[in-house]
Amino acid sequence: MSFIPCDTSMIALVDCNDFYASCERVFDPRLIGRPVGVLSNNDGCIIARSAELKAMNIEMGTPLFQIQALERKGCIALRSSNYALYGDLSARVMQILDEFSPGVERYSIDEAFLDLAGMQSPEEICRQIVHKVPVYTGIPVSVGAAPSKTLAKVASHLAKKQAGRKGICVFHSANDPELINWLNTLAIEHIWGIGKRLGRKLRQHGIETALQLREADHNWLKRHFSVPVKRTAMELNGTNCLTLDDTPDPRQNIMCSRSFQKATNSLTDLKEAIRFHAQTACQKLRKQNGLAQAILVSVRTNSHRFEPQHKEARAWALPVASDDSALIIRYAQEQLEQIWQPGFRYRKAGVMLLDIIPWRPMQLGLFEHQQKEKKDQEHKRRNLMHTLDKLNDRIGRDAIGFGLSREQADWKMKMAYRSPRYTTCWNEIPVVKAN
DNA sequence: CTGGGGTCCT
DNA sequence: AGGACCC
Structure with missing residues (x-):
């Protein structure tokens, strides 16, 4: 060999x-x-x-x-x-x-x-x-x-x-005969990075296969299409343009949203959904040691149906950069009350944390006696969040959270066929029987 | 009845 | 901000 x-x-x-x-x-x-x-x-x-x-x-x-x-x-x-x-x-x-x-x-x-x-x-x-x-x-x-x-x-x-x-x-080389053969039969829209729309547009210019794309004039591709299309063509030629990224930057936004199993207009339901999403988003935020500077709350009706539609999202800057679930939940729910309107069947709600920066100690006020108090408060709050995250990690998301959580709420997901969380949840771990 | 969460580019 | 693309 x-x-x-x-x-x-x-x-x-x-x-x-x-x-x-x-x-x-x-x-x-x-x-x-x-x-x-x-x-x-x-x-x-x-x-x-x-x-x-x-x-x-x-x-x-x-x-x-x-x-x-x-x-x-x-x-x-x-x-x-x-x-x-x-x-x-x-x-x-x-x-x-x-x-x-x-x-x-x-x-x-x-x-x-x-x-x-x-x-x-x-x-x-x-x-x-x-x-x-x-x-x-x-x-x-x-x-x-x-x-x-x-x-x-x-x-x-x-x-x-x-x-x-x-x-x-x-394939050791982009000129491997077997590879070229295959590129010759590979339809343009099956190439990584070329979707339905670009595929259609390329076909209009007579480019129908991967081989044709890589042989097209790259400057022409850049002018008539975009930089990414040119890059794809170069990549097909064996030029490595997409660098390997083994240490991705932390997220700048964190989004949690979900559609409900049944549409609802109830503000109580929506507030509960928003609470849940804000809480989940904050958990992710703390996991990457970040602080959010703004939040966005969104609700929408089901656009697949012929009925009154309402889709709205509102962003709001937080007074201080924060990773505090209680604070962010409160702000998110206030936002929701602003955008919610009676008479619509809402199908989806979400929370997005925006402009995330690396964690730093809270900025303190001018007066010293306040500083000490605030510092203690901040310390306690961080301990609480830390404990919360650890418990939820072990027992399952939303095991412990803020406010009231109903087990069988209509806004929750339908999961009629779910298998146990065999590896991440202590009470769902598989049992081995031996005799 | 028909998902959610990203990134990158224009 | 919105579109296109990805898994």
């Missing part, structure tokens, strides 16, 4: 296979080999499918009601999305990937880019990844590697699609 050493750029994309469906299988082996579908929030539509479900031609976005009969007959298995579980298994996968390269960019919950530049044999590393990740986590993965991110995406596609490759596809 001979390994080709690699001295130019080489980026691998590790992609978990049918991630959400695979996660559900890790703790429920009865699902192995069966068609499995995972539903969006509110059990609205299919957002992830196992290979078997794909083979039944059940598409992404299929509404639940269209497949509910199949589920009842036992032909397919459905699960509500269980992000606590997926997030935890994702972290386990990423932890293993860190062993293979000092440069790992977590691109999404189920994908990561690895910098393999200068490594002895990319093929061998890919083989080890594809072997080790499922052994340690139960999640199958495939890997594509090439000189640029965009080409790594293409390679990863082939790694999944062509059975003979065993989940691995490596």
Whole structure:
């Protein structure tokens, strides 16, 4: 066996296979080999499918009601999305990937880019990844590697699609004949970064395949389309323009919003939803050691329906940068009262924390006796928030919070098919029976 | 009946 | 601010 050493750029994309469906299988082996579908929030539509479900031609976005009969007959298995579980298994996968390269960019919950530049044999590393990740986590993965991110995406596609490759596809050069062959048949809108709209526009100019895009004049692309399209073309040529970002900046905005299982006009319901979202957002804020300088509260009706529509969002600067749940909840609810109007069936509400800055001690006033008092208050408040976060981390989100929380409120999500939070919640941990 | 949460660019 | 794209 001979390994080709690699001295130019080489980026691998590790992609978990049918991630959400695979996660559900890790703790429920009865699902192995069966068609499995995972539903969006509110059990609205299919957002992830196992290979078997794909083979039944059940598409992404299929509404639940269209497949509910199949589920009842036992032909397919459905699960509500269980992000606590997926997030935890994702972290386990990423932890293993860190062993293979000092440069790992977590691109999404189920994908990561690895910098393999200068490594002895990319093929061998890919083989080890594809072997080790499922052994340690139960999640199958495939890997594509090439000189640029965009080409790594293409390679990863082939790694999944062509059975003979065993989940691995490596292109050392952008001029690999096999790669060129494939680019020649790859439709323009299937390239990473080219969506429906750009695809249509490119086709109008006669550019229909990935190969045609990379051979087009780059300055012309920049002029007639945009910088990103030009970059995509260069990436397809093997020029690495999208740098690997293994230390992303902390978020500048944090958004929490959700649609309700039933539309509501009740201000009490909406206030409760806003309380919940503000609280969740603040938890995320504290996790990244940030302070929000402004908040935005939004409500909207269901635009899919023919009925009176109201959609409004209002931003408000906070008097001081803060990460205090109680304070932010209060402001958010005040905002809500300003934008809420009687007579509309609201379907969604949300809170966004804006202009986030790194945490710093609270700015104090002019008078010393006040300073001491305020400092103590601030200290107590931070302790409280810290304890709150720790408890909620252990017991489950919203286990402890502010104000009144009703278990069965209509504004909450529908999650009729949810699996247990096997790994992140003490009272849902799996029980092993032995005799 | 048909998701949520991002980023980047113009 | 809004559009386009991504998972």
